[in-house]
Amino acid sequence: MDRETCLSFDRQDPLAAMREAFAIPDGVIYLDGNSLGALPRQTVQRIDQVITEEWGAGLIRSWNNAHWIDAPARLGDKIARLIGARAGEVIVADSTSVNLFKLLAGGLRLQPGRHFILTEAANFPTDLYIAQGLIELLEGNHALRVVERAELERALDGSVAILMLTHVDYGSGEIHDMRRLTSAARKHGTLTLWDLSHSAGAVPVDLNASQVDLAIGCGYKYLNGGPGAPAYLFIASALQEAMRSPLSGWMGHAAPFAFEPDYRPAQGIARQLAGSPPILSMLALEVAVDLWLTVNQQEARRKSMALGDLFIKLVDETLRDLAVEVASPREAQIRGSQVSLRHKQAYRVMRALIDRGVIGDFRTPDLMRFGFASLYTRYVDIFDAISCLREVLITRAWQRPEYATRLTVT
Numbered sequence: 001m002d003r004e005t006c007l008s009f010d011r012q013d014p015l016a017a018m019r020e021a022f023a024i025p026d027g028v029i030y031l032d033g034n035s036l037g038a039l040p041r042q043t044v045q046r047i048d049q050v051i052t053e054e055w056g057a058g059l060i061r062s063w064n065n066a067h068w069i070d071a072p073a074r075l076g077d078k079i080a081r082l083i084g085a086r087a088g089e090v091i092v093a094d095s096t097s098v099n100l101f102k103l104l105a106g107g108l109r110l111q112p113g114r115h116f117i118l119t120e121a122a123n124f125p126t127d128l129y130i131a132q133g134l135i136e137l138l139e140g141n142h143a144l145r146v147v148e149r150a151e152l153e154r155a156l157d158g159s160v161a162i163l164m165l166t167h168v169d170y171g172s173g174e175i176h177d178m179r180r181l182t183s184a185a186r187k188h189g190t191l192t193l194w195d196l197s198h199s200a201g202a203v204p205v206d207l208n209a210s211q212v213d214l215a216i217g218c219g220y221k222y223l224n225g226g227p228g229a230p231a232y233l234f235i236a237s238a239l240q241e242a243m244r245s246p247l248s249g250w251m252g253h254a255a256p257f258a259f260e261p262d263y264r265p266a267q268g269i270a271r272q273l274a275g276s277p278p279i280l281s282m283l284a285l286e287v288a289v290d291l292w293l294t295v296n297q298q299e300a301r302r303k304s305m306a307l308g309d310l311f312i313k314l315v316d317e318t319l320r321d322l323a324v325e326v327a328s329p330r331e332a333q334i335r336g337s338q339v340s341l342r343h344k345q346a347y348r349v350m351r352a353l354i355d356r357g358v359i360g361d362f363r364t365p366d367l368m369r370f371g372f373a374s375l376y377t378r379y380v381d382i383f384d385a386i387s388c389l390r391e392v393l394i395t396r397a398w399q400r401p402e403y404a405t406r407l408t409v410t
């Protein structure tokens, strides 16, 4: 595989023009869109307009005149189209962690007599921590049942209230069979709660077709909503009447502006709102979601699989005997939009790569993650990133002492 061939893939890529919609700095090969998506150019203008016109000139009138008050539900309906949900089943609010807390708490209330939240050991830490904190708050009536991936189906029984899983593993990129696990859970009366943080914008999701009960997801990864962008949550319509939020704030009240002394939940998904939405961040996310709505999801998936396959092929062809190992599924069908490589000095190697403009990230203890955001990653970027990695490994550039000191965020 040579560079010219990769350039020819880019020329044939039906999504190639999308890259122009993003502000990728010169000299940077950005393979970390799975952690923080790149900046859509339109976000800059839109946020400038929101600040100067809607906030600056419109002031408080903009809650109505500029439709700020509708933003959580409006964005929710847009994201619903990306994840196979219906209008009114998704709302944008809070962070992924907070939404997980709300849905776990609400879900447990629907499952009296069932004591377990079933999950896997490799789940993203915040998901485990949030469940642990909620269980502590509920004073020991519940427990986490944590098993290995292969044991999940066998660990389901009538005592499991909720099966809580991340659809695409953040470390390896391996995809769970959502339909199969959801259907297995249903047979036991177990609710499913899927974390879509590495799915939306990366791999197609059809929540309704899979009969999923609950889901949450992140706005700042493949969706490109900006650092700390608001997150979203999904509740299947059949469950909405019964689901309550433990954060019964005024924005989720049936009549927020009636200022009644007692809480009455709003109809439907709106009761999952707690307090005032962060409008600047919401409207930045909306620009990015609107971009996604112009993209054919299947096309995006085809490209992300091809980018991953190309990456693995180049690893096999050019990094033999350099002590790296592919730590993601080789089969594109069960791999999300990332490939992780294992190397004993992964941290130092990633630091050296970042110094050379190839931005991926490190996950403890020995993983280098490379994400392939299909809207702005080019085939030639994959070629150049692997060439750079080869150079770092062959010259042992990672041995430089400054790469040994740990930074908290890379």
Ligand SMILES: *Cc1c(COP(=O)(O)O)cnc(C)c1O
Pocket (backbone or CB within 6 Å): 095, 096, 097, 098, 124, 126, 127, 166, 170, 195, 197, 198, 218, 231
């Ligand atoms: C990124 C990610 C989160 C992020 O949670 P925050 O509340 O935004 O920090 C949660 N779950 C998973 C699986 C993630 O990958």
